[in-house]
Amino acid sequence: MSTLLLIESSVRQRDSVSRQLSEEFVAQWRQANPGGRVLNRDLAREPLPHLDADLLGGWMKPAVEQSAAEQAALARSDQLIEELLAADVLVLGAPMYNFAIPSTLKAWLDHVLRAGVTFKYTEQGPRGLLQGKRAYVLTARGGVYAGGPLDQQEPYLRQALGFIGIDDVQFVHAEGLNMGGDSAAQGLARARARLAEIA
Incomplete structure (x- = not known):
């Protein structure tokens, strides 16, 4: 059974273009994978703490030396990584905020990019441990x-x-999407056409 992990990061619940695209992608994916499972994590509704000393302590200290806060941070990171490990397909809904990804999506990445678990350092440099997965990133941008x-x-x-x-x-x-005239409709139409090609 194939599993899709959807990560939403738009702060807008209504009228969010990235959420519209992710909804359409998931619907198309379900049609192609009728027995598939969808895991959904909404970082706007349930934001994660940003990288802090508790998370670093949870990663680096032996269990007997961890504070309760460090243990909780480690458990949260473990859960997020388990969701990612379970997924065959990762979908990121990523609006552009100030030329970059939302800070909540960066926080999710900070929880799952973890040495010894999702990547490891070797004599040849770092090596990712999650080969074989596919990812789709659905963005919404005011400009081009x-x-x-x-x-x-x-x-x-x-x-x-x-x-x-x-x-x-x-x-x-x-x-x-914010350039006036027909630009929003045209931008969304192009994105939907691309989505139909790949989903």
């Missing part, structure tokens, strides 16, 4: 940035996911 110097989302997410071994990553960009 894909392929340009101001696009800090796609290069960063490719690097972060590749670092843990997820190299098969496809992006669907809904762009020009």
Whole structure:
């Protein structure tokens, strides 16, 4: 049975383009995988703490030396990684905020990029441990940035996911959503056409 993990990060519940795209992707994926399972984590409704000393302590200290807060941080990281390990397909809903990903999505990455668990250091350098997974990143952007110097989302997410071994990553960009005229409708139509190709 195939499993899809959906990570939503838009702070908007209504009228969120990235959520519209992820909803359409999941619906198409369910049609293609009728026995599949979907795990959903909404980082806007349930934001994760940012990387802090408790999480680092939970990762680095022996269990007998951990405080209650460090144990709780470790358990939270373990749960998030278990969800990721269980998934064959990862879908990230990632609106662009101030040229980058939402800070809540960065916090999720900080919890799951974990030495010895999702990657390890070798004599040849770091090696990702999550090979064989596919990822789709569905973005929503007010302007047009894909392929340009101001696009800090796609290069960063490719690097972060590749670092843990997820190299098969496809992006669907809904762009020009705040540029006036027909740009929003055209940007969303192009994104939906791309979505239909890959989902």
